[in-house]
Amino acid sequence: MTPLFVAQRVLLVDDEAFVLKLLARQLQNLGYQQLDSCDSGLAALERLEATTTAAAPPFDLIFCDLQMPGMDGIELVRNLALRGYAGGLVLVSGEPGRTLQTAERLAQAHGLNLLGALRKPVDPGLLREVLTRHIAAPQRATERAAPAYSADELRQALAQRQFVNHYQPKVELASRQLVGAEVLVRWDHPQHGLVGPDRFIGAAEEHGLIDELLKTVLVSAFEDGRAWQQAGLVLTLAVNASMDNLSWLGLPDFVAEQAAAQQFPLTRLVLEVTESRLMTNPLAAIDTLTRLRLKRIALSIDDFGTGHSSLTQLRDLPFDELKVDRSFVHGAAADPALRSILESSLTMARQLGMSTVGEGVEDLADWGVLRQAGCDLAQGYFIAKPMPAADLAPWAAAWPQRSATLLRA
Ligand code: G
Ligand code: G
Numbered sequence: 001m002t003p004l005f006v007a008q009r010v011l012l013v014d015d016e017a018f019v020l021k022l023l024a025r026q027l028q029n030l031g032y033q034q035l036d037s038c039d040s041g042l043a044a045l046e047r048l049e050a051t052t053t054a055a056a057p058p059f060d061l062i063f064c065d066l067q068m069p070g071m072d073g074i075e076l077v078r079n080l081a082l083r084g085y086a087g088g089l090v091l092v093s094g095e096p097g098r099t100l101q102t103a104e105r106l107a108q109a110h111g112l113n114l115l116g117a118l119r120k121p122v123d124p125g126l127l128r129e130v131l132t133r134h135i136a137a138p139q140r141a142t143e144r145a146a147p148a149y150s151a152d153e154l155r156q157a158l159a160q161r162q163f164v165n166h167y168q169p170k171v172e173l174a175s176r177q178l179v180g181a182e183v184l185v186r187w188d189h190p191q192h193g194l195v196g197p198d199r200f201i202g203a204a205e206e207h208g209l210i211d212e213l214l215k216t217v218l219v220s221a222f223e224d225g226r227a228w229q230q231a232g233l234v235l236t237l238a239v240n241a242s243m244d245n246l247s248w249l250g251l252p253d254f255v256a257e258q259a260a261a262q263q264f265p266l267t268r269l270v271l272e273v274t275e276s277r278l279m280t281n282p283l284a285a286i287d288t289l290t291r292l293r294l295k296r297i298a299l300s301i302d303d304f305g306t307g308h309s310s311l312t313q314l315r316d317l318p319f320d321e322l323k324v325d326r327s328f329v330h331g332a333a334a335d336p337a338l339r340s341i342l343e344s345s346l347t348m349a350r351q352l353g354m355s356t357v358g359e360g361v362e363d364l365a366d367w368g369v370l371r372q373a374g375c376d377l378a379q380g381y382f383i384a385k386p387m388p389a390a391d392l393a394p395w396a397a398a399w400p401q402r403s404a405t406l407l408r409a
């Protein structure tokens, strides 16, 4: 376990000294170093107030027992909400599952950042899973919120063609063959250097420029795809679409026209979709997705398992591919909870006739777990990081040799 969590300040609240000690030990084993504990809800609130009023920031994470003398966990949760506590919350209890579930819903209804609920004694695998969710989700959220670019800045960047596509290889686990690449846009900013999508996608959505961005990403992808094809490199290209893009009813026709202009076959295009925000116009999205499908463009459900990409979508929409989120892939070999989520997601996808991709493959163990679980494709730093278009052909040429070494064949 890498110490991903060292910077996190954690408060444990439980009236049983033994539970506090055990949980503290488990968290220390996971790399947490800044642990604080108290034995009642009231003491927790005092602690929180002391840290909030002082220059020090409040806690990043609170573990809260339900059954406590004096102020119980439910009351503490209510008080946390009243004080605007914005950190993560994990409920821990010996109470039966239903009670814990109800408490969970209550915490969510209060608008708290609930990471999960754990039964006592706390299973180390489940604990890690809950914490992984914490580092996976909120980090992405804050990154997205970072420096907001204005509509004018984005418009100018579009006009000056400052957005460039990078490509991350997707390889078949069974054959190790390169079969495609995910297109990941970057902003080659004249002052800020290469800016990642997490820092401008949100702004582009907000300013109504996300369709313009998708257009440039698609056109460049078709151009690059055509060049690779002429060089003998046949690749399936996967482009990311925002939910907002799906309200654009003209998207399927635009895609078809541009692909035809570059003689790029639509059967080699995949559209990756994450439910990044509430679907504002579900009818339009279903219309667009279905028409894309009719044009033989493959649809992929991205970041599966993160809570954005949900079972409801699988039921309602014609997806061809499921991408298991990297938080369930990396480290799954050594973690029974992650592994079972990963395996059951893959099994479900297969039963629905979808092909599968594991993203976030960072080491040989991740590769092995996917291979064993029968996943079709792998993507991640272990194989290659996203790279400029010009680097892809050389990378592809070197891959057979490199993969043999990496996988010790
Ligand atoms: O490399 P990475 O930082 O590339 O990408 C971060 C996130 O940005 C990913 O969730 C990815 O899906 C998203 N993303 C990358 N390129 C695009 C794009 O062209 N359009 C949209 N909507 N999202 C993108
Ligand atoms: O949400 P989406 O699946 O489109 O995200 C792709 C994002 O994941 C990009 O930001 C990309 O840079 C990143 N990424 C790709 N491979 C890995 C990996 O092996 N580990 C990690 N942590 N991130 C990765």
Ligand code: MN
Binding pocket: 182, 240, 272, 302
């Ligand atoms: Mn993606």
